[in-house]
Amino acid sequence: MSTNDRGHLGTEELNLSVIAEQDLDRNSREHLQACTVCRRERQLIVEQLGLVGTLAKRYAPEPSRKVVLPAMETDRRPARTFGWQLAFGAAAACALLLITFSLTLDNGRFRGPDQMSIAQEMEEDERLMAGVSSLEEDPLLEDYRKISPEEATSGLDDTLDFIVPVDEIKV
Amino acid sequence: MNGSLQQADRTADTDDHSSLTAAVRMAAAGDRCAFEGLIERFQGEIFRMVYYRTSSRMDAEDITQEVFINAFRGVHSLKDPGMFRSWLYRIALNGVRDYYRKKRVRSIFTLFSREHNEEHVPDKDSGQEHGQDRLERKEFWDGLDRFMSRLSASEREVFRLKYLDDLSIREITEVLGKNESTVKTHLYRAVDKFRKEQDVQGFLKGENYEYE
CATH class of the missing domain: 1.10.10.10 (Winged helix-like DNA-binding domain superfamily/Winged helix DNA-binding domain)
Structure with a gap:
Protein backbone atom coordinates (compact mmCIF):
# COMPACT_ATOMS: atom_id res chain seq x y z
CA MET A 1 0.00 0.00 0.00
CA SER A 2 1.39 3.40 -0.96
CA THR A 3 0.19 6.34 1.10
CA ASN A 4 0.60 10.06 0.91
CA ASP A 5 2.50 12.04 3.56
CA ARG A 6 -0.61 12.14 5.78
CA GLY A 7 -0.96 8.38 5.87
CA HIS A 8 -3.91 8.19 3.47
CA LEU A 9 -4.23 6.31 0.21
CA GLY A 10 -2.14 7.69 -2.64
CA THR A 11 -3.44 8.77 -6.06
CA GLU A 12 -2.77 5.37 -7.60
CA GLU A 13 -4.76 3.51 -4.95
CA LEU A 14 -7.61 5.97 -5.10
CA ASN A 15 -7.81 5.75 -8.90
CA LEU A 16 -7.68 1.99 -8.75
CA SER A 17 -10.35 1.92 -6.05
CA VAL A 18 -12.65 3.84 -8.41
CA ILE A 19 -12.06 1.46 -11.30
CA ALA A 20 -11.89 -1.89 -9.50
CA GLU A 21 -11.85 -1.81 -5.73
CA GLN A 22 -11.34 -5.54 -5.54
CA ASP A 23 -7.98 -5.12 -7.29
CA LEU A 24 -6.57 -3.13 -4.35
CA ASP A 25 -4.23 -4.99 -2.05
CA ARG A 26 -5.66 -6.11 1.28
CA ASN A 27 -4.11 -3.30 3.37
CA SER A 28 -5.41 -0.59 1.03
CA ARG A 29 -8.88 -2.12 1.05
CA GLU A 30 -8.94 -2.25 4.81
CA HIS A 31 -7.68 1.32 5.06
CA LEU A 32 -10.33 2.52 2.63
CA GLN A 33 -13.05 0.86 4.65
CA ALA A 34 -11.80 2.37 7.89
CA CYS A 35 -10.70 5.86 6.77
CA THR A 36 -13.47 8.43 6.27
CA VAL A 37 -11.09 10.87 4.56
CA CYS A 38 -10.12 8.33 1.89
CA ARG A 39 -13.69 7.17 1.48
CA ARG A 40 -14.80 10.76 0.99
CA GLU A 41 -12.00 11.36 -1.51
CA ARG A 42 -12.95 8.28 -3.43
CA GLN A 43 -16.62 9.22 -3.38
CA LEU A 44 -15.77 12.65 -4.80
CA ILE A 45 -13.96 11.10 -7.78
CA VAL A 46 -16.83 8.69 -8.38
CA GLU A 47 -19.33 11.56 -8.30
CA GLN A 48 -17.29 13.74 -10.63
CA LEU A 49 -17.02 10.92 -13.14
CA GLY A 50 -20.71 10.19 -12.74
CA LEU A 51 -21.48 13.85 -13.31
CA VAL A 52 -19.74 13.75 -16.69
CA GLY A 53 -22.14 11.01 -17.78
CA THR A 54 -25.15 12.78 -16.28
CA LEU A 55 -24.36 16.08 -17.99
CA ALA A 56 -23.59 14.40 -21.30
CA LYS A 57 -27.00 12.76 -21.16
CA ARG A 58 -28.66 16.05 -20.20
CA TYR A 59 -26.99 18.01 -22.98
CA ALA A 60 -27.42 15.42 -25.72
CA PRO A 61 -30.47 15.87 -27.95
CA GLU A 62 -33.26 13.34 -28.18
CA PRO A 63 -33.66 11.42 -31.44
CA SER A 64 -36.34 13.11 -33.56
CA ARG A 65 -37.40 10.00 -35.41
CA LYS A 66 -38.02 6.38 -34.54
CA VAL A 67 -36.04 3.49 -35.95
CA VAL A 68 -38.00 1.81 -38.73
CA LEU A 69 -37.42 -1.83 -39.56
CA PRO A 70 -37.60 -3.19 -43.13
CA ALA A 71 -41.19 -3.77 -44.30
CA MET A 72 -41.51 -7.49 -43.64
CA GLU A 73 -39.56 -9.86 -41.51
CA THR A 74 -39.62 -12.35 -44.37
CA ASP A 75 -37.75 -9.82 -46.50
CA ARG A 76 -34.49 -10.98 -44.99
CA ARG A 77 -35.15 -14.67 -45.65
CA PRO A 78 -35.16 -14.64 -49.48
CA ALA A 79 -32.09 -12.44 -49.47
CA ARG A 80 -30.22 -14.96 -47.37
CA THR A 81 -31.55 -17.87 -49.47
CA PHE A 82 -30.52 -16.09 -52.64
CA GLY A 83 -27.10 -15.50 -51.18
CA TRP A 84 -26.81 -19.19 -50.33
CA GLN A 85 -28.02 -20.22 -53.78
CA LEU A 86 -25.65 -17.79 -55.44
CA ALA A 87 -22.73 -19.16 -53.46
CA PHE A 88 -23.77 -22.72 -54.26
CA GLY A 89 -24.15 -21.91 -57.96
CA ALA A 90 -20.76 -20.25 -58.08
CA ALA A 91 -19.17 -23.23 -56.32
CA ALA A 92 -20.85 -25.68 -58.73
CA ALA A 93 -19.70 -23.66 -61.75
CA CYS A 94 -16.15 -23.60 -60.41
CA ALA A 95 -16.25 -27.34 -59.80
CA LEU A 96 -17.53 -27.95 -63.35
CA LEU A 97 -14.76 -25.80 -64.78
CA LEU A 98 -12.17 -27.64 -62.74
CA ILE A 99 -13.49 -31.03 -63.84
CA THR A 100 -13.53 -29.97 -67.49
CA PHE A 101 -10.06 -28.58 -67.23
CA SER A 102 -8.71 -31.64 -65.45
CA LEU A 103 -10.19 -33.91 -68.15
CA THR A 104 -8.17 -32.08 -70.78
CA LEU A 105 -5.04 -32.60 -68.80
CA ASP A 106 -2.99 -35.74 -68.63
CA ASN A 107 -0.41 -35.67 -65.90
CA GLY A 108 -0.14 -31.96 -66.10
CA ARG A 109 0.05 -31.79 -69.94
CA PHE A 110 -2.64 -31.13 -72.48
CA ARG A 111 -3.81 -34.38 -73.99
CA GLY A 112 -4.58 -32.83 -77.46
CA PRO A 113 -4.73 -34.93 -80.67
CA ASP A 114 -1.64 -37.13 -81.16
CA GLN A 115 0.64 -37.11 -84.27
CA MET A 116 -0.85 -40.33 -85.74
CA SER A 117 -4.41 -39.09 -85.81
CA ILE A 118 -3.31 -35.76 -87.32
CA ALA A 119 -1.49 -37.57 -90.13
CA GLN A 120 -4.50 -39.82 -90.67
CA GLU A 121 -6.87 -36.87 -90.87
CA MET A 122 -4.57 -35.10 -93.35
CA GLU A 123 -4.44 -38.21 -95.49
CA GLU A 124 -8.23 -38.47 -95.52
CA ASP A 125 -8.50 -34.79 -96.41
CA GLU A 126 -6.12 -35.25 -99.31
CA ARG A 127 -8.04 -38.28 -100.55
CA LEU A 128 -11.30 -36.38 -100.39
CA MET A 129 -9.86 -33.40 -102.24
CA ALA A 130 -8.51 -35.73 -104.97
CA GLY A 131 -11.99 -37.25 -105.36
CA VAL A 132 -13.54 -33.79 -105.63
CA SER A 133 -10.98 -32.79 -108.30
CA SER A 134 -11.63 -35.92 -110.34
CA LEU A 135 -15.38 -35.32 -110.16
CA GLU A 136 -14.84 -31.80 -111.43
CA GLU A 137 -12.99 -33.24 -114.39
CA ASP A 138 -15.46 -36.04 -115.08
CA PRO A 139 -18.65 -36.20 -113.07
CA LEU A 140 -19.61 -39.67 -114.41
CA LEU A 141 -18.49 -42.69 -112.48
CA GLU A 142 -16.40 -45.38 -114.18
CA ASP A 143 -19.34 -47.88 -114.31
CA TYR A 144 -21.61 -45.40 -116.07
CA ARG A 145 -19.04 -44.45 -118.66
CA LYS A 146 -19.58 -47.81 -120.51
CA ILE A 147 -23.28 -47.28 -120.99
CA SER A 148 -22.96 -43.56 -121.66
CA PRO A 149 -20.03 -43.17 -123.98
CA GLU A 150 -18.76 -39.68 -124.76
CA GLU A 151 -19.39 -40.01 -128.52
CA ALA A 152 -23.13 -40.76 -127.98
CA THR A 153 -23.60 -37.15 -126.99
CA SER A 154 -23.32 -36.05 -130.63
CA GLY A 155 -26.72 -37.56 -131.45
CA LEU A 156 -28.32 -36.04 -128.43
CA ASP A 157 -30.25 -33.41 -130.39
CA ASP A 158 -31.88 -36.07 -132.58
CA THR A 159 -32.85 -38.07 -129.54
CA LEU A 160 -34.37 -35.00 -127.94
CA ASP A 161 -36.24 -34.21 -131.13
CA PHE A 162 -37.56 -37.73 -131.06
CA ILE A 163 -38.69 -37.53 -127.49
CA VAL A 164 -39.98 -33.97 -127.55
CA PRO A 165 -40.99 -32.79 -131.06
CA VAL A 166 -39.77 -29.29 -131.98
CA ASP A 167 -43.28 -28.08 -132.83
CA GLU A 168 -44.51 -29.02 -129.42
CA ILE A 169 -41.67 -27.08 -127.81
CA LYS A 170 -42.60 -24.03 -129.82
CA VAL A 171 -46.15 -24.22 -128.55
CA MET B 1 -32.83 -0.70 5.65
CA ASN B 2 -29.99 0.03 3.28
CA GLY B 3 -29.36 -3.69 2.87
CA SER B 4 -32.97 -4.39 1.98
CA LEU B 5 -32.89 -1.61 -0.63
CA GLN B 6 -29.77 -3.08 -2.19
CA GLN B 7 -31.45 -6.49 -2.17
CA ALA B 8 -34.47 -4.98 -3.93
CA ASP B 9 -32.19 -3.33 -6.52
CA ARG B 10 -30.44 -6.63 -7.17
CA THR B 11 -33.77 -8.42 -7.60
CA ALA B 12 -34.94 -5.71 -10.01
CA ASP B 13 -31.68 -6.02 -11.98
CA THR B 14 -32.08 -9.80 -12.21
CA ASP B 15 -35.69 -9.47 -13.37
CA ASP B 16 -34.64 -6.85 -15.89
CA HIS B 17 -31.85 -9.03 -17.18
CA SER B 18 -34.03 -12.11 -17.53
CA SER B 19 -36.79 -10.17 -19.30
CA LEU B 20 -34.18 -8.77 -21.69
CA THR B 21 -32.78 -12.24 -22.31
CA ALA B 22 -36.27 -13.56 -23.02
CA ALA B 23 -36.98 -10.70 -25.42
CA VAL B 24 -33.70 -11.29 -27.27
CA ARG B 25 -34.49 -15.01 -27.57
CA MET B 26 -37.89 -14.22 -29.04
CA ALA B 27 -36.40 -11.69 -31.44
CA ALA B 28 -33.77 -14.23 -32.47
CA ALA B 29 -36.56 -16.71 -33.23
CA GLY B 30 -38.05 -14.19 -35.66
CA ASP B 31 -40.51 -12.33 -33.43
CA ARG B 32 -40.64 -8.87 -34.96
CA CYS B 33 -42.63 -7.39 -32.07
CA ALA B 34 -40.00 -8.57 -29.60
CA PHE B 35 -37.32 -6.84 -31.63
CA GLU B 36 -39.38 -3.66 -31.77
CA GLY B 37 -39.51 -3.84 -28.00
CA LEU B 38 -35.71 -3.99 -27.95
CA ILE B 39 -35.57 -0.94 -30.22
CA GLU B 40 -37.86 0.90 -27.85
CA ARG B 41 -35.58 -0.01 -25.00
CA PHE B 42 -32.20 0.75 -26.55
CA GLN B 43 -32.78 3.40 -29.21
CA GLY B 44 -32.18 6.33 -26.84
CA GLU B 45 -28.89 5.06 -25.45
CA ILE B 46 -27.54 3.92 -28.81
CA PHE B 47 -28.47 7.28 -30.32
CA ARG B 48 -26.65 9.09 -27.50
CA MET B 49 -23.68 6.76 -27.75
CA VAL B 50 -23.35 7.62 -31.44
CA TYR B 51 -24.01 11.30 -30.81
CA TYR B 52 -21.19 11.45 -28.22
CA ARG B 53 -18.84 10.28 -30.95
CA THR B 54 -20.15 12.14 -33.99
CA SER B 55 -21.50 15.35 -32.42
CA SER B 56 -24.16 15.42 -35.12
CA ARG B 57 -27.78 14.71 -34.43
CA MET B 58 -28.69 13.82 -38.00
CA ASP B 59 -25.72 11.52 -38.46
CA ALA B 60 -26.43 9.91 -35.09
CA GLU B 61 -30.01 9.24 -36.20
CA ASP B 62 -28.88 7.71 -39.49
CA ILE B 63 -26.26 5.53 -37.81
CA THR B 64 -28.72 4.43 -35.12
CA GLN B 65 -31.15 3.38 -37.82
CA GLU B 66 -28.41 1.34 -39.52
CA VAL B 67 -27.34 -0.20 -36.21
CA PHE B 68 -30.81 -1.57 -35.50
CA ILE B 69 -31.31 -2.83 -39.04
CA ASN B 70 -28.00 -4.67 -38.85
CA ALA B 71 -28.93 -6.01 -35.43
CA PHE B 72 -32.34 -7.12 -36.75
CA ARG B 73 -30.67 -9.02 -39.57
CA GLY B 74 -28.08 -10.61 -37.32
CA VAL B 75 -29.94 -11.25 -34.08
CA HIS B 76 -30.67 -14.85 -35.06
CA SER B 77 -26.92 -15.54 -35.01
CA LEU B 78 -26.36 -14.13 -31.51
CA LYS B 79 -25.29 -17.10 -29.43
CA ASP B 80 -25.61 -15.59 -25.96
CA PRO B 81 -28.72 -13.41 -25.51
CA GLY B 82 -27.15 -12.03 -22.33
CA MET B 83 -24.58 -10.27 -24.47
CA PHE B 84 -27.16 -8.38 -26.52
CA ARG B 85 -26.32 -4.95 -25.10
CA SER B 86 -22.58 -5.21 -25.64
CA TRP B 87 -23.21 -6.75 -29.07
CA LEU B 88 -25.41 -3.78 -29.97
CA TYR B 89 -22.72 -1.36 -28.80
CA ARG B 90 -20.17 -3.21 -30.88
CA ILE B 91 -22.34 -2.81 -33.99
CA ALA B 92 -22.79 0.87 -33.13
CA LEU B 93 -19.06 1.36 -32.66
CA ASN B 94 -18.44 -0.21 -36.07
CA GLY B 95 -21.07 2.12 -37.49
CA VAL B 96 -19.22 5.09 -36.04
CA ARG B 97 -15.92 3.83 -37.48
CA ASP B 98 -17.53 3.47 -40.92
CA TYR B 99 -18.92 6.97 -40.59
CA TYR B 100 -15.46 8.41 -39.94
CA ARG B 101 -13.94 6.36 -42.74
CA LYS B 102 -16.49 7.73 -45.21
CA LYS B 103 -16.05 11.21 -43.82
CA ARG B 104 -12.28 11.02 -44.34
CA VAL B 105 -12.76 9.89 -47.94
CA ARG B 106 -15.28 12.67 -48.50
CA SER B 107 -12.95 15.24 -47.02
CA ILE B 108 -10.35 14.38 -49.66
CA PHE B 109 -12.71 15.55 -52.39
CA THR B 110 -14.36 18.46 -50.66
CA LEU B 111 -13.18 21.36 -48.61
CA PHE B 112 -14.29 19.95 -45.34
CA SER B 113 -14.75 22.40 -42.52
CA ARG B 114 -14.70 21.24 -38.92
CA GLU B 115 -18.28 21.29 -37.75
CA HIS B 116 -17.76 19.46 -34.51
CA ASN B 117 -18.26 22.21 -31.97
CA GLU B 118 -21.13 23.93 -33.73
CA GLU B 119 -23.07 20.71 -34.04
CA HIS B 120 -23.32 20.21 -30.31
CA VAL B 121 -25.67 23.18 -30.32
CA PRO B 122 -29.16 21.80 -30.93
CA ASP B 123 -31.03 22.54 -34.14
CA LYS B 124 -33.02 25.73 -34.21
CA ASP B 125 -36.31 23.95 -34.62
CA SER B 126 -35.66 21.48 -31.84
CA GLY B 127 -37.18 23.61 -29.15
CA GLN B 128 -36.98 26.92 -27.41
CA GLU B 129 -33.74 26.71 -25.54
Missing part, protein backbone atom coordinates in the same frame (compact mmCIF):
# COMPACT_ATOMS: atom_id res chain seq x y z
CA HIS B 130 -32.83 29.40 -23.10
CA GLY B 131 -29.65 31.35 -23.91
CA GLN B 132 -28.02 30.37 -20.63
CA ASP B 133 -28.74 26.68 -21.19
CA ARG B 134 -27.32 26.92 -24.67
CA LEU B 135 -24.14 28.47 -23.30
CA GLU B 136 -23.81 25.83 -20.58
CA ARG B 137 -24.33 23.09 -23.11
CA LYS B 138 -21.66 24.53 -25.38
CA GLU B 139 -19.22 25.00 -22.51
CA PHE B 140 -19.74 21.45 -21.38
CA TRP B 141 -19.15 19.90 -24.80
CA ASP B 142 -16.18 22.16 -25.52
CA GLY B 143 -14.61 21.27 -22.17
CA LEU B 144 -15.26 17.57 -22.65
CA ASP B 145 -13.82 17.72 -26.18
CA ARG B 146 -10.69 19.42 -24.87
CA PHE B 147 -10.26 16.78 -22.20
CA MET B 148 -10.88 13.96 -24.68
CA SER B 149 -8.29 15.38 -27.03
CA ARG B 150 -5.66 14.82 -24.35
CA LEU B 151 -6.42 11.11 -24.12
CA SER B 152 -5.07 8.45 -26.43
CA ALA B 153 -7.61 6.80 -28.74
CA SER B 154 -7.87 3.72 -26.49
CA GLU B 155 -8.15 5.74 -23.29
CA ARG B 156 -10.80 7.93 -24.90
CA GLU B 157 -12.92 5.01 -26.07
CA VAL B 158 -12.71 3.16 -22.77
CA PHE B 159 -13.53 6.36 -20.85
CA ARG B 160 -16.54 7.06 -23.05
CA LEU B 161 -17.86 3.52 -22.77
CA LYS B 162 -17.48 3.54 -19.00
CA TYR B 163 -18.58 7.02 -17.94
CA LEU B 164 -20.69 8.33 -20.81
CA ASP B 165 -22.33 5.11 -21.95
CA ASP B 166 -22.35 3.57 -18.46
CA LEU B 167 -21.08 0.15 -19.46
CA SER B 168 -19.49 -2.23 -16.97
CA ILE B 169 -15.88 -3.32 -17.41
CA ARG B 170 -17.05 -6.75 -18.54
CA GLU B 171 -19.29 -5.18 -21.18
CA ILE B 172 -16.42 -2.96 -22.35
CA THR B 173 -14.20 -6.01 -22.80
CA GLU B 174 -16.97 -7.58 -24.93
CA VAL B 175 -17.49 -4.45 -27.01
CA LEU B 176 -13.81 -3.82 -27.68
CA GLY B 177 -12.67 -7.44 -27.75
CA LYS B 178 -9.85 -6.61 -25.29
CA ASN B 179 -9.01 -8.40 -22.10
CA GLU B 180 -9.98 -7.03 -18.72
CA SER B 181 -6.52 -5.94 -17.62
CA THR B 182 -6.02 -3.93 -20.84
CA VAL B 183 -9.34 -2.18 -20.35
CA LYS B 184 -8.53 -1.42 -16.71
CA THR B 185 -5.11 -0.05 -17.63
CA HIS B 186 -6.59 2.36 -20.21
CA LEU B 187 -9.31 3.34 -17.80
CA TYR B 188 -6.82 3.92 -15.01
CA ARG B 189 -4.76 6.28 -17.20
CA ALA B 190 -7.88 8.11 -18.36
CA VAL B 191 -9.13 8.59 -14.78
CA ASP B 192 -5.68 9.77 -13.73
CA LYS B 193 -5.71 12.43 -16.49
CA PHE B 194 -9.27 13.31 -15.59
CA ARG B 195 -8.21 14.12 -12.05
CA LYS B 196 -5.17 16.10 -13.13
CA GLU B 197 -6.81 18.19 -15.85
CA GLN B 198 -7.83 21.63 -14.69
CA ASP B 199 -10.22 21.93 -17.63
CA VAL B 200 -12.30 19.12 -16.22
CA GLN B 201 -12.86 21.12 -13.07
CA GLY B 202 -13.82 24.01 -15.37
CA PHE B 203 -16.55 22.30 -17.33
CA LEU B 204 -17.98 20.63 -14.24
CA LYS B 205 -17.82 23.88 -12.25
CA GLY B 206 -21.00 25.01 -10.64
CA GLU B 207 -22.61 21.58 -10.82
CA ASN B 208 -23.59 19.54 -7.80
CA TYR B 209 -21.62 16.35 -7.65
CA GLU B 210 -24.70 14.23 -7.35
CA TYR B 211 -26.47 11.94 -9.73
CA GLU B 212 -29.82 13.02 -11.00
